[in-house]
Amino acid sequence: MATHLNHIVVATDEKIHVFSPGGFRSNASPVEFSLEEISSLPTGMERLPGYGKNGARTLLVVPDLWLKQEFFAFQSQKNALVNAFLERKLKAAYPHLPQINRFFTFSLKEPSTEERGVTVFFLQEQKAFLLNGFLARAKLRPQWITTPALLWAERLLKIERDFKNQGVLLVDLRQEQVFLYFFSRGEFLFSRRLALADGSGRWESLLFEINQSIYLYAQKAKSVLNKICVAGDIEALQKSLSGKLDIPIHRLEPEGNGTSLPRDLSFLEGVWSSSGIGIPSEVYSITDRTIRHELKWKPVQWCGILTAAVSIIAFSSVNLWLDSLLQDKLRIQAALMEKHSQPLAEIEQALDALTHRAGHTPTAHALMHLDAALPESMLIREVKINHETSSMELSAAITADHIDRFRQSMKLFADNLSRQLDLNRAITIEDMAFQVDDLKVNNGGKTTYRISLKAIIP
């Protein structure tokens, strides 16, 4: 079992043992804390190997008793629904453990089985939460929490073909202790720790205890035990048990290569390889829900960061290229500006002014045109020209012996003036006003009419 763990923390009922990275390979002694000690936080925390470093991958092994399993009938097989259901159930069942809904794992019963449901494993021991908090504060928050029984279950699943369909007892004999682990259909049921008695009757008493435990198993699992696997001091144990139990006994090869663990961690020797303990699978370990959530999003986050980083590199390259292009264009513009001494706008302004002046009729010209347009019988009195509005007001007198003559004179003047001034709109008699009040009658019978006219000139 290859491992990529940084730290392994093993908890017993009294102590915790923290194995540093590489420590579990080189047989180095773990750092030990008593459980009372961790409740008086944060003193002593700095003694932890890797204390204060982020990103540690820590495995926590807790006693089997800290873990509990329960079965709930549940119809749905959808993980999201099962998760929500279990969170609700656990919170309701263990109100004194506020974090319980974060620390559980489950396995769904096969749809073909009689009763559909979910078996949930969860931390039920307050010490487990205290320990998790302690490790979290030391930046060693455990990513996986498991127990010796679950580690054995994972190992048995790999080496025993029918482990998922049988009732299996694992007997692990270590020095003066024997550990019994009972599994039903691949799921851990319960474990026992027995002290091996001294003297000749040790095997008889062990056999008695095993028989008692098998009876308990039969009651709990409601099925018979199919196989006994033995590990540890195999020779003596197998010899003493063979023929005395009506169950096949299977011998497990040792996992490690003589790794020596502290005496109170001897229960792990069977699953402790030369490289420590491998990362347990999801079914045989509990991962804090918050860590699971973070791990789920981690690839998305990194993918987003990498995509953005690549985009930044690409965009920055484009930016540099655009910048050089812009500088080139600005250099060209500066060169053109040097050549371009006189902007066309100035010339346009000059042209506008000259055109305006050319289109404007000076007073002298207006007078000359007026003179040329006058009929013989008409005399100018006053001329007012407003060059801003291009309007001309004219006051004149026409002498005529008959109204028809007067009309002809007016018409002639209007036509002449329109032609002379090249007016857009020709002047008509209607445009002229004449003042009847000022009628003057000459002695010769001729009448002088005073007329006024307003016209728009170019």
Added chain:
Amino acid sequence: MTSFAKNRWAWAGVIWLTAVAIAFWNHQKIDSILSVDTQNQALQQEIVFLQQHGRRLESIQQEYAKLFLPVESVQLGVLSAQSAICELAGALELASPQFTTAPIARGDETAGLNIALEGPLEKITLFLSGITRLQYLEEKHSTIKIELERNEAKCDLSMVIRCRLQSGREKPLVRRAEPTSAL
């Protein structure tokens, strides 16, 4: 680990914001390049146009320059214009015109000038014709009253003098008025 994960979201956000900002910056630069390019094309066309029509444009500029009286100050311009007008009236043996000027605002390059003149109708007409040669004078209003009995005319002109202020070191103080000898 929670804070680290939170930081990761923050980093992702910051990096994405940076990427978007650079993209926006690029967009701005592309706009600038296109704008400069358009300006350069217009400049290029103008340069070609100026090269092709240089002489004509020069004459236009010269004609345009005649519309302004190059002087050091507007007040001097007014005096110069009055002097030229008096010269013109004198050449036509007309009585000296009466001038009234409007107050000149600081920084202004134009000044209002009212001229009142009396004389024979023919000479007044010649005077009006002569004054058109002083191109820096722009007519605003003109009133000519003719007394046929005396063959006299009374002329009131309202004009604007257009000046171009220049440094005295480079240019003469007062530009000499347009010749009136033609009259």
